[in-house]
Amino acid sequence: MKNIFKIAVRNLIRYKRRTLLTASLITIGVVFVLVFVSVTGSFKSIMIGEVTDSMLGHLQVHRKGYVASIDSLPLNLNMKPKAYAKMAEMLKSSPDVEAFSPRLKFGGMFSNFTETTSIRINGIYPDREFQTVPFLTSRISEGKKTISRGEIMIPLLLARGLKIKIGDAVVVVATNVDGSVNGKQFIVSGILESATGPGGRDGYVHIEDAAEVLRMTELEVSEVAVRLKDFNHLHPVMQQLEGKIAAELNKEGKPLFEVHSWEQLSPFFNIAKMIDVMTFFIKIMLIAIVLISIMNVMIMAVFERIREIGTIAAIGTLPGKIRSMFIIEGLCLGVVGTVIGDIIGGIIILIINLTGIRYNFGRQELLLHADILPADVLTISIIVIIVAVAASLQPAIKASKMEPIEALRHV
Amino acid sequence: MALIKAKNISKDYQTEDVVVHALQEVNFEIEPASFVSFVGPSGSGKTTILNIIGCLDKPSAGELMVADTEVALLGRKESASFRGKHLGFIFQDFNLIPVLTVYENIEYPLIMVQNIEPAERRERISRMLVSVGMKDQGDKYPQQISGGQKQRVAVARALVTHPALVLADEPTANLDSQTAYAVIGLMKKMRDDFGTTFIFSTHDTKIVGEAEVIFRLEDGKLKAKEIKGGIKQ
Numbered sequence: 080m081k082n083i084f085k086i087a088v089r090n091l092i093r094y095k096r097r098t099l100l101t102a103s104l105i106t107i108g109v110v111f112v113l114v115f116v117s118v119t120g121s122f123k124s125i126m127i128g129e130v131t132d133s134m135l136g137h138l139q140v141h142r143k144g145y146v147a148s149i150d151s152l153p154l155n156l157n158m159k160p161k162a163y164a165k166m167a168e169m170l171k172s173s174p175d176v177e178a179f180s181p182r183l184k185f186g187g188m189f190s191n192f193t194e195t196t197s198i199r200i201n202g203i204y205p206d207r208e209f210q211t212v213p214f215l216t217s218r219i220s221e222g223k224k225t226i227s228r229g230e231i232m233i234p235l236l237l238a239r240g241l242k243i244k245i246g247d248a249v250v251v252v253a254t255n256v257d258g259s260v261n262g263k264q265f266i267v268s269g270i271l272e273s274a275t276g277p278g279g280r281d282g283y284v285h286i287e288d289a290a291e292v293l294r295m296t297e298l299e300v301s302e303v304a305v306r307l308k309d310f311n312h313l314h315p316v317m318q319q320l321e322g323k324i325a326a327e328l329n330k331e332g333k334p335l336f337e338v339h340s341w342e343q344l345s346p347f348f349n350i351a352k353m354i355d356v357m358t359f360f361i362k363i364m365l366i367a368i369v370l371i372s373i374m375n376v377m378i379m380a381v382f383e384r385i386r387e388i389g390t391i392a393a394i395g396t397l398p399g400k401i402r403s404m405f406i407i408e409g410l411c412l413g414v415v416g417t418v419i420g421d422i423i424g425g426i427i428i429l430i431i432n433l434t435g436i437r438y439n440f441g442r443q444e445l446l447l448h449a450d451i452l453p454a455d456v457l458t459i460s461i462i463v464i465i466v467a468v469a470a471s472l473q474p475a476i477k478a479s480k481m482e483p484i485e486a487l488r489h490v
Numbered sequence: 491m492a493l494i495k496a497k498n499i500s501k502d503y504q505t506e507d508v509v510v511h512a513l514q515e516v517n518f519e520i521e522p523a524s525f526v527s528f529v530g531p532s533g534s535g536k537t538t539i540l541n542i543i544g545c546l547d548k549p550s551a552g553e554l555m556v557a558d559t560e561v562a563l564l565g566r567k568e569s570a571s572f573r574g575k576h577l578g579f580i581f582q583d584f585n586l587i588p589v590l591t592v593y594e595n596i597e598y599p600l601i602m603v604q605n606i607e608p609a610e611r612r613e614r615i616s617r618m619l620v621s622v623g624m625k626d627q628g629d630k631y632p633q634q635i636s637g638g639q640k641q642r643v644a645v646a647r648a649l650v651t652h653p654a655l656v657l658a659d660e661p662t663a664n665l666d667s668q669t670a671y672a673v674i675g676l677m678k679k680m681r682d683d684f685g686t687t688f689i690f691s692t693h694d695t696k697i698v699g700e701a702e703v704i705f706r707l708e709d710g711k712l713k714a715k716e717i718k719g720g721i722k723q
Contacts, residue, residue, distance in 0.1 A: 082601045089589035390585040393546060394647070395574020395603040397567060484546040487581070 083400065087408040090380065097376060102416040104372045105463065108365040109420025110427065112459055115361050117428050117449035118436065119354045124450060126347050133214035133274055135341045136180070136304030137313055138320070140166055143329075143337045145301065146344070152186045152199065154256040157299035162327075162335055166303055169323055175316040177308045178210035183289040184301040187253030189233070189282070191241045198237065199281045200251060202289020211306045215271075221245055222269030230268035232283040238270045245270065251284070255294045263292045313340055362462070369416075369466045373409050377474035381405065388478050389486025398479035405475035406468055413467020417460045424456075492519040492555075493654060493687050494543060499552035501538050501710075512538040514710045515552070520689065520703070522654070525681050527701030528691045534707040536691035537659055543689065544577055544657045545569040557654050574603035578648030578686070580658035580677075584640040586632040586647075593619070593628035596646045604651055618646040621683065622676060638669035642676060649680055656680075658690035662697055674700045 091098045131137050141149075145156040158166065163181060170179045183202035188195050201208075205226045209216055216224045219232065222245045226232055231249065243249065245267055252262035265284060273280050290298050307316055320338050327335040342348040381388070388401060428449040436447040501513040513535045520526055528536045541547035542554060545561050546569075554561050557576045564572055573579075586595045596615050600606040606614070619625045622642040632640055641661060648656045658677070662670030674697055677688050692698055704716040 082598075085594075086587070086589060093589050386583075386585065387587060390579075390581065391587070391598070391602070392570065393544070393573065393579050394599050395570050395572075395577070397570050397574075400602055484541055487546070487585075 083403050083407050084411070086404055087411050090384075090408055091411055094380070097379070098412065101372045101376045101412055102419065105369050105413065105416025105467070106420040106423060108368045109417055109459065109463060110424040112361055112365045113421070113424030113451060113456065114427050114431070114449065116358055116455055116459070117451035118431065118447055119358060120455075121447045121450035122438070123351050123354055125447065127341070127351065129214065129274055130345045130347050131212075131310070131341045133212055133218050135344055136211050137307045137310060138305040138317055138338060138340055139344060140170075140303040140305065140320075140324070140336055140338050141301070143334050146337060146339055152184045152301065154185060154293065154299075154301075157183070157301050158303075158336075159299060160297050163298075163300040163303070165327060166324075166336060169320075170303065170305060173316070173320070175307055175309070175312060175319070177306045178207065179303050179305045180204065180207040180211035181286065181300040182208075182302050182304060183286050183293070183295075183299060184281075185253050185289065185293060187251050187292070189237065189241075190250045190252070191243055191247065192250070194241050196237065196241065198233075198251065200231075200253075200289060200292075201281050201283050202286035203283055204286055208283075208304075211304050213306075218272045218274060219269045220272045222267070224269070226268055226283055226285055228285045228288055229266060230284070231265035232269035232271050233267055234271050234273055234280045234282060236273055236280060237282070238267070243267055251282075251292055253292050257294075259294070261292055261294050263288065362459070365459075366462065366466050369413065369463050370470045373412055373467050373470035374473065376412065377405060377409050377471045380408065381474045381478045384478075385481065385486045385489040388481050389483045389489065392481065392483035393487060402475045402479035405478050406471045409467050409471025409475070410464065413464045416467075417463045420463075421456060421460060491522075493522045493524075493557060494518075494520040494689075495553075495555040496543075497553040499539070499542065499549045499554055501535070501542065501547070502550045511710050513542075513549070516707075516710075516712045518705060518712060518715065520687060522687055523681060523685045524687055525678055525700075525702040526687070526689045526705065527698055527703070528689065528705045528707055529693065529695075529698045529701075530707035530713075531693060533709075535710040536693075536707055538710075539707070540657050540659050540689065540691055543655075544579065545573050574599065574651070576654045578651060578653040578656040580641070580644045580648050580656060580661045580690075582660040582663045584632070584637070584644050584664075586640055586643055588632050590631075591628065592624060592630050592632070592635065592643050595632070595643055596650050599647060599651045614650050615646075618650050621649075621680065622646045636669075637665055638672060641665060641669075641673045645673070645676055645680060649684060649686060652684065653686060655687045655689065658688065660692055661690055662692065662694060667696065670694070670697055671700075 142156050142158045142162065145153065148156060170176050180203060186197065186199050189198035220235060233243065247267045248264055249267060250262050250264050252260060254260055307313060317338060317340050324336040324338060325334060329335050392401060428451060431449040438447050496516055496518050499513055499516045503510040503512055516539065528539055530536055542549050543556060545564060548562050559572060561572065587598060590598060593615060596618055597611060600611045600614065619628055622645055624639060624642055624646065627635060627639065662673055665673060678700065680686060681688050698704060702718045705712055706714040
């Protein structure tokens with residue numbers, strides 16, 4: 080085997096320029112894929128983090144049918160106190176749940192006494208909300224990092240549009256579940272930066288204030304946001320939870336609750352999926368580059384060395400060994416290109432991590448860092464090397480099947 | 491007992507329209523440790539007969555026993571194994587592997603074909619390098635040595651596996667006459683030293699004289715067998 084490697088390496092060195100060009104092509108492909116995967120991976124994790132940790136939570140539980148009408152924030156589909164208590168008990172007993180936060184959501188009118196506009200309000204228990212979506216505090220650009228009774232946090236765009244400052248008095252007016260209208264005055268305690276996705280431009284008040292605006296005699300809950308201890312266990316935990324809540328039926332024997340992951344609630348999931356598809360196609364392109372370039376080189380190598388193949392076959396080299404020689408040549412080419420690509424890719428990723436890439440996503444400016452797992456680097460490298468070997472197979476088989484007499488006659 | 495026994499060997503090639511009879515019912519026997527030449531003009535069938543003896547080609551008809559093996563019946567893999575075990579080849583164009591040094595070229599069949607232990611390998615190669623007069627040239631690559639030296643290396647490569655038979659197709663065709671004689675002399679010396687049978691083809695009348703047994707071919711037919719010392723059949 081050592082000798083086969085020696086011959087393969089020397090044959091690669093023999094055609095220096097061609098080897099260099101092919102290895103460079105593989106290197107460029109590997110570098111491109113590594114940088115692309117790392118930057119898009121960073122973009123994805125930042126965005127998923129923002130969506131889950133500053134707004135949605137990892138999972139949400141609603142009364143059955145609420146999500147279908149979520150745009151209108153239907154008050155008649157809130158969970159009654161008894162139902163919420165059952166749900167809270169279920170979540171408390173789950174070892175995978177780190178925190179959960181009940182929310183009372185409603186749509187209403189917002190006025191600074193001179194101008195009026197619409198607003199969506201989340202009534203929350205501040206401590207529980209900040210435990211469930213910890214990045215929410217980082218979105219508070221001005222004001223207190225918490226909220227008390229009689230206070231409201233409003234989105235930045237609304238504050239700018241209505242020229243509202245911290246400490247200003249505002250009024251929130253909302254239609255109650257029975258159709259009557261009620262209003263309540265709040266003091267602006269915080270201004271929130273906008274975020275991408277549902278709830279990214281909502282205001283926040285204390286949940287008891289929300290219940291007061293809606294004239295609820297007993298506290299109802301629109302949704303329960305859930306934070307898991309391990310985000311990677313999202314789907315198994317969700318399945319578990321679905322199993323548990325399936326047993327909770329209303330008087331008509333229909334399911335009482337429904338559970339959704341952030342993926343089902345946020346449109347960003349489609350962007351994330353698109354990024355995955357793009358990454359997949361970039362990988363396919365890399366595979367095509369490696370496949371075509373190595374196959375081309377190996378076909379040339381076989382063609383140029385027909386007499387040599389004839390000689391080694393004539394002196395008794397078995398077809399399997401002739402095949403191995405060419406496969407190992409392709410393997411060496413793939414390994415060299417991949418290793419150099421990994422090193423250069425690693426250096427570029429390091430530089431990106433030191434400098435960061437500023438990227439405007441809508442109204443937000445993101446500071447991207449290249450973020451790639453060693454397992455991803457390993458997977459990409461193994462794919463490239465396997466493809467390099469696969470690309471050498473056909474020329475190698477052709478070489479091993481050559482009749483020595485024909486090969487020796489070749490001019 | 492004869493090393494090679496050929497009985498009614500024929501070889502036909504089908505071209506587009508016609509059938510070429512490259513060999514027609516050729517019969518001969520070759521004894522071990524003999525120094526044999528097949529001679530004849532171009533197209534007489536010299537190379538064809540060497541290819542058939544060397545298991546590189548199969549006869550269209552007839553029987554051919556080489557080292558007690560009916561070589562025409564061997565499959566592709568068996569042929570390769572047989573060649574590696576019993577035969578050595580010397581080519582007109584030397585056919586050394588350009589990416590290997592002189593030493594490595596001689597070593598090649600020992601590793602890749604016969605899988606000989608390193609210590610024995612070193613010993614055999616050193617002996618062979620001395621025998622062919624290339625003792626100090628082991629580190630050179632084929633492109634750094636002359637044609638005559640290349641053919642010496644080819645002789646060493648053919649003999650290092652201790653074959654029963656070495657086949658050389660026009661081994662001196664690309665050499666000047668002085669070097670050609672030197673190479674034939676070397677082959678003869680090797681036959682004397684190792685007891686290996688040498689069969690070579692040539693159309694060079696001067697070189698032919700060096701053979702001890704000469705088979706004359708013409709139009710695919712064996713016309714005469716001459717044994718040095720004047721016996722003609």
